[in-house]
Amino acid sequence: MNAPERSAAFILDDDEEKIEYAADTKVSNAGTFTLNKEDHTMSNLLRMQLLRDPQVKFAGYMHPHPLVHKIHLKIQTTTSQVAPAETLSAAIEDLSNETDHLITQVTDAIEKWKRENDTGMMGM
Amino acid sequence: MPQQRFPKIEILQIAPHYIQFILSETDTSMANALRRIMIAEVPTLAIDLVEYAENSSVLNDEYIAHRLGLIPIRFMAEGSLKGGDCHTAFLPHQECVCYDRCPRCSVEFELDVNFDKYNQTRPEQERDLSLTVTSRNLISNNMLVSPAHFLNEEEQDESHDEGISIVKLGPGQHLKLKAIARMGISKEHAKWCPVAVATYRFWPEITINQEACSMLTLEQKQELVEACPDRILELDEITGNLVAVENAYEMATFTEDLKVAQNAMKKRPEDDDFVKVVQSQDRFVFSVESTGAMDAEEILMSSLRVLKDKLNYLAAEVEKLKD
Numbered sequence A: 001m002n003a004p005e006r007s008a009a010f011i012l013d014d015d016e017e018k019i020e021y022a023a024d025t026k027v028s029n030a031g032t033f034t035l036n037k038e039d040h041t042m043s044n045l046l047r048m049q050l051l052r053d054p055q056v057k058f059a060g061y062m063h064p065h066p067l068v069h070k071i072h073l074k075i076q077t078t079t080s081q082v083a084p085a086e087t088l089s090a091a092i093e094d095l096s097n098e099t100d101h102l103i104t105q106v107t108d109a110i111e112k113w114k115r116e117n118d119t120g121m122m123g124m
Numbered sequence B: 001m002p003q004q005r006f007p008k009i010e011i012l013q014i015a016p017h018y019i020q021f022i023l024s025e026t027d028t029s030m031a032n033a034l035r036r037i038m039i040a041e042v043p044t045l046a047i048d049l050v051e052y053a054e055n056s057s058v059l060n061d062e063y064i065a066h067r068l069g070l071i072p073i074r075f076m077a078e079g080s081l082k083g084g085d086c087h088t089a090f091l092p093h094q095e096c097v098c099y100d101r102c103p104r105c106s107v108e109f110e111l112d113v114n115f116d117k118y119n120q121t122r123p124e125q126e127r128d129l130s131l132t133v134t135s136r137n138l139i140s141n142n143m144l145v146s147p148a149h150f151l152n153e154e155e156q157d158e159s160h161d162e163g164i165s166i167v168k169l170g171p172g173q174h175l176k177l178k179a180i181a182r183m184g185i186s187k188e189h190a191k192w193c194p195v196a197v198a199t200y201r202f203w204p205e206i207t208i209n210q211e212a213c214s215m216l217t218l219e220q221k222q223e224l225v226e227a228c229p230d231r232i233l234e235l236d237e238i239t240g241n242l243v244a245v246e247n248a249y250e251m252a253t254f255t256e257d258l259k260v261a262q263n264a265m266k267k268r269p270e271d272d273d274f275v276k277v278v279q280s281q282d283r284f285v286f287s288v289e290s291t292g293a294m295d296a297e298e299i300l301m302s303s304l305r306v307l308k309d310k311l312n313y314l315a316a317e318v319e320k321l322k323d
């Protein structure tokens, strides 16, 4: 009866922004991004990429509740010269480039496999 | 300062419904993101709405609608024989501007099976049998879209069925309906899931210390081979050395027995291990099996496309946030 629409897991509500940011009031160079309608798929990817950045002192995410489709991603940078949003941008860009690289890798690998294993699947 | 990685892909096997490959030089977060996207975010077509004109079968409307929803629907791009990514050809119905539905966001299937009418065309001795309505009775209004009756030709040859069974009809029964397929993702409903299986396992790194092994007798080596329940080791026929079997990567699961057996063979507990098996943290063996809605390799390509789109979207949103 009062069950939310299943699509509420991935379609933004009318008044919802994709990302919200709140600077930490107690810790300097830190803040929490709220990623609406995201889950472990992107958050863990971003967290691990952020942790590889030497300018990031802390990166962690929290999925508050299985029925609440949002993620809190907290980032603290090492210096006030670098805003958390900058490191997040950099992490997304690196992952984006990694994905581009993977797309060419997969395309090449599939082509190579089909060349080496002529299974009559060519042209399929 | 970019922290970009350059992962590698090696294909182990490709069949229309199955792909096995190795993803390496990246970490679990990437492997897991790809796995999760293949399961929950690769768009496919599935029947989402059914309009009944007549249903005098033994199953009620909802029951049949549910069964129709679970039939894999295959989209084949023009000139292609592969079950492909349907996102270029269709819009999600939530995003389409049409009032109810249109060819841009839906595909219609007509189904009309009347037992009595059909029975007249059957040979005399078969007229007492019930009539099975299958996915073959769904007639699509889009040439590029059809139900995937079987996973592959082999399955089709072995099967006694014509397609995926929906309901059996008896004398006097009639099923007539219009089924509307839409594009969606399985975050909304599992019927949109393109994969039956999408898993990865960590590559087992098997290190054999030949120097330490030279202290062992042939019997002891044989004992180690047999201690491992997955049989990931064997003795080289010529040299008699312990070696890992060729396909150890797809068998290695449990190695505790091997540890116990080799600890018993050590002269001192602090001696080096003869055989060490550890999970690689940057090399993953993926197995992806399709439901039939898409070719397995297309699911992989589509998952990367989805990942790229998601990252682009987030990148733009973070830029907006900065202003």
Ligand SMILES: [Zn+2]
Pocket: B096, B097, B098, B099, B100, B101, B102, B103, B104, B105, B106
């Ligand atoms: Zn439409």
